[in-house]
Each structure stands twice: as structure tokens, then as C-alpha cells.
């Protein structure tokens with residue numbers, strides 16, 4: 001893999017409420033990373049127009065993690081497709097009917113709009129949760145089992161891949177095959193604070209394990225020089241590939 005290929009796998013989470021800050025980060029990162037990820041914090045503050053203004057045509061991951069009844073999620077997916085995302089996600093724990101409705105909605109809306117269909121990705125177990133957290137909410141068994149169960153279900157429902165932690169990549173690649181997309185947050189360079197993430201690995205480890213997309217937020221956005229932090233991660237990825 002070339003350094004350019006590695007860079008294109010890196011999506012940066014732009015978690016802020018402030019449009020100016022998002023635009024500053026997007027500008028600093030332009031050409032340095034593969035795409036930008038916007039989630040609930042930015043969208044709730046700035047809405048679709050804010051995302052259009054901040055993303056500036058960069059590949060766009062809409063990390064909205066929809067989780068509702070099938071009809072509502074299908075409608076939300078249709079609305080999100082107007083922003084022309086390359087990646088869009090729903091919670092796999094929303095179940096079979098919900099994921100099938102979401103996949104149909106993404107297909108139909110993209111066709112109607114004449115856009116390329118986004119990868120529709122199922123969130124398995126949040127990377128901020130460990131086995132003890134899961135047991136507290138009534139899920140017995142290790143997080144890795146639940147991730148595998150939800151990934152198989154997502155694949156069966158026609159989703160393109162899942163969000164998982166780097167620790168599950170190897171098992172999911174084996175179970176779901178080479179084409180199933182693995183979108184991976186919980187990425188922490190050795191020099192960055194772990195914060196609220198629990199199931200983590202370094203960018204180079206996650207890439208070597210077989211991640212398709214590496215999602216990195218605060219190690220880049222909270223750095224004194226976000227562009228330099230992104231370059232440092234890409235360099236570490238290049239050394240690995």
C-alpha cells in the first residue's frame with residue numbers, strides 16, 4: 001500500500017458546534033486526509049447547511065448512528081442522502097427490519113437523486129464500552145461476541161460493513177470476508193490521550209489488522225497543530241504499509 005492509499009483511509013471526526021472552527025479544521029486538513037466525519041454534535045448545532053459549508057466537497061462520512069423504528073430510520077436515511085455522503089451509518093442493534101429498510105432507502109434515494117450510493121454501515125458496539133459496561137446494560141458475554149453477532153446480521157441485511165473497534169478487525173475480516181467494510185474508531189497513536197475510548201489500538205496496528213477506514217478525532221482536532229498531527233499519523237501509517 002502506498003502512503004497515498006493509507007492517507008485516503010483516514011477520516012477525521014470534526015466534533016465541534018462551531019462552524020468557523022469546523023471550516024478551519026477542514027481547510028487545515030484538505031489534501032492531508034481521506035475525508036471528514038460529522039456527527040451529532042455538529043449536525044445538531046449547524047444542520048445540513050452547516051455540513052455543506054464545512055465539508056467543502058471533501059469525502060463525507062455522516063456519523064448519525066440512526067436507531068429508531070424502520071419507517072423513521074428509512075426517512076432519515078433518505079434525508080441524509082441529499083448531503084451526498086460517501087459513508088452513512090445506523091445502529092445494527094436496531095435490528096433486521098430496520099437495517100433492511102435503511103439499505104432500501106439508501107439505494108432508492110441515491111438512485112432518485114442521481115448520486116452514488118453511500119456505504120451503509122452498521123454500528124456494532126461503541127468503542128467507549130468494555131465488557132463490564134455491556135454487562136451493566138444486560139448484555140452478557142464479551143463485547144467481541146456481540147460485535148461478531150451484529151456484524152453477521154448487518155451483512156445478512158445487505159449493509160456494506162460495520163463500525164467496530166480495532167480489536168475486532170481480524171475476527172470480522174475472517175467471518176465476513178474481504179469486501180465487507182470495516183470502519184474503525186477507537187484509534188489512538190501512542191502519543192495521544194486515550195480519553196473516553198476503551199477498545200483502542202494505534203493507527204498502524206489497525207491498518208495492519210485490515211481496517212478499511214480509520215476514524216480519528218481528538219488526536220488530530222485537539223492537537224496544537226491539527227495539520228501536523230494528521231501528517232504524523234499518515235507517516236506512521238506509511239511506515240507500516
Ligand SMILES: O=c1ccn([C@@H]2O[C@H](COP(=O)(O)O)[C@@H](O)[C@H]2O)c(=O)[nH]1
Pocket residue numbers: 013014015039063123125126127128163164185186187197215216217218219
Ligand atoms: O463506536 C464508535 C462509533 C463512533 N465513534 C465516533 O468516532 C469519533 C472518535 O473520536 P476520537 O476523538 O478519536 O475519540 C467520534 O466522533 C465518535 O463519535 C466512536 O468513537 N466509537
